Amino acid sequence: MQTRRLLCFALFPLLLAFSAAADEPKPTPDNTISIKLDYEIKPQSFPRPLKFFVDRVIDRSANPQPMRVLKERGGVFLDKQPTEIVQQALQETLQKSSLLASDAASADYVLTVYVFHFGLGSGLGTEYYGKVDLNVVVKDVKSGDTHEVTALGTSVQGAAVRKKNILKNIEANISEALESALRNFLRGTKLRDVVSPTEEKSSETPQARLDESHIGNFLYEGRPSYA
Amino acid sequence: MHRISWIIVTLVFLSATWAIAKDQPKFKSIEVKHFPNAEGVELPPEFSDYLYAELRSTLQKKKLAEQFVGEDEVVDAADALNSVILEGSVLEYKKGSVVKESLIGFGAGARSLRAHVKLTRRGNKEVIVDKEIKVRAMARWDPKTLAKFLANSIAGELKHSD
Numbered sequence: 089m090q091t092r093r094l095l096c097f098a099l100f101p102l103l104l105a106f107s108a109a110a111d112e113p114k115p116t117p118d119n120t121i122s123i124k125l126d127y128e129i130k131p132q133s134f135p136r137p138l139k140f141f142v143d144r145v146i147d148r149s150a151n152p153q154p155m156r157v158l159k160e161r162g163g164v165f166l167d168k169q170p171t172e173i174v175q176q177a178l179q180e181t182l183q184k185s186s187l188l189a190s191d192a193a194s195a196d197y198v199l200t201v202y203v204f205h206f207g208l209g210s211g212l213g214t215e216y217y218g219k220v221d222l223n224v225v226v227k228d229v230k231s232g233d234t235h236e237v238t239a240l241g242t243s244v245q246g247a248a249v250r251k252k253n254i255l256k257n258i259e260a261n262i263s264e265a266l267e268s269a270l271r272n273f274l275r276g277t278k279l280r281d282v283v284s285p286t287e288e289k290s291s292e293t294p295q296a297r298l299d300e301s302h303i304g305n306f307l308y309e310g311r312p313s314y315a
Numbered sequence: 316m317h318r319i320s321w322i323i324v325t326l327v328f329l330s331a332t333w334a335i336a337k338d339q340p341k342f343k344s345i346e347v348k349h350f351p352n353a354e355g356v357e358l359p360p361e362f363s364d365y366l367y368a369e370l371r372s373t374l375q376k377k378k379l380a381e382q383f384v385g386e387d388e389v390v391d392a393a394d395a396l397n398s399v400i401l402e403g404s405v406l407e408y409k410k411g412s413v414v415k416e417s418l419i420g421f422g423a424g425a426r427s428l429r430a431h432v433k434l435t436r437r438g439n440k441e442v443i444v445d446k447e448i449k450v451r452a453m454a455r456w457d458p459k460t461l462a463k464f465l466a467n468s469i470a471g472e473l474k475h476s477d
Contacts, residue, residue: 242368
């Protein structure tokens with residue numbers, strides 16, 4: 089009697105674990121999506137020719153299953169790791185714009201990309217919302233200085249009920265979010281500020297030019313005080 | 316007979332021209348910025364990113380601009396004059412009350428959000444829109460519904476701006 093009771097206690101958690109595992113969706117060709125960039129991203133033009141090298145792409149999402157983007161409705165999975173997708177997309181974009189260096193030694197800047205979010209954000213009802221959040225550490229090879237550049241890409245597609253449409257919308261969402269994030273990084277003023285130091289930057293407004301020339305300070309100091 | 320056919324051709328031409336003019340985007344580019352929360356506003360942490368995404372998506376659907384520039388992206392100097400920056404902040408958020416809504420009704424106890432919205436021309440810093448917008452939703456609904464409603468209201472304001 090005692091042994092039977094013990095056996096029941098031992099088997100109960102095992103049964104629970106098995107039933108939970110049975111509910112877990114598995115990747116199949118029908119529920120797997122492939123993320124590709126639909127449109128070419130044109131990076132900003134830099135004052136001098138530059139070369140970037142993508143050193144590493146590191147997952148910082150703290151997601152135990154980074155390839156699973158949706159658990160409900162039989163699950164939706166990515167065909168590759170998010171880090172691999174980001175690395176490939178970034179390298180392709182830099183390559184097309186002739187900004188990719190063949191190795192770290194020949195590059196002007198070495199990029200280390202941290203992926204903070206890749207996939208779906210919490211959307212509204214049946215509407216899916218794609219979000220790609222990156223943090224890129226840009227290292228100047230010559231000086232060794234590092235700077236962080238954040239990039240965010242989002243996308244909201246229409247609501248979907250049928251599985252086929254859910255897959256289509258999620259794929260479009262994540263692709264568009266990735267594209268926006270990469271564009272945000274490559275066309276961002278943060279990257280411009282990192283790669284072109286302040287003295288090289290041409291000021292856009294007359295006030296900024298005045299501030300840079302320090303004439304304003306001189307005038308201010310020279311002005312009599314009425315206080 | 317000949318006269319009627321000429322009138323029909325003219326009408327078709329005019330309606331086609333009107334349709335083309337209607338579809339033309341109002342701005343060259345729009346840069347949407349994240350809306351920060353004012354002090355004391357307690358919204359879910361993902362609300363800001365969702366509102367940003369919803370705003371971009373709604374403005375794209377309404378075809379208000381040719382290009383949708385991400386936050387802090389570089390814009391060509393030639394496009395700057397007809398490009399705008401949309402920024403704002405969430406001033407107030409009321410969670411609402413399901414009990415009040417059920418007992419009183421008529422909008423009492425509704426979830427609401429008040430935001431300040433500012434649309435500035437990139438080239439000459441001219442302020443095109445500067446106003447507060449308030450949106451309401453049922454207290455039972457997800458707070459993100461307010462983001463959707465706010466995005467629609469902002470898109471409407473932008474469409475009818477001078």
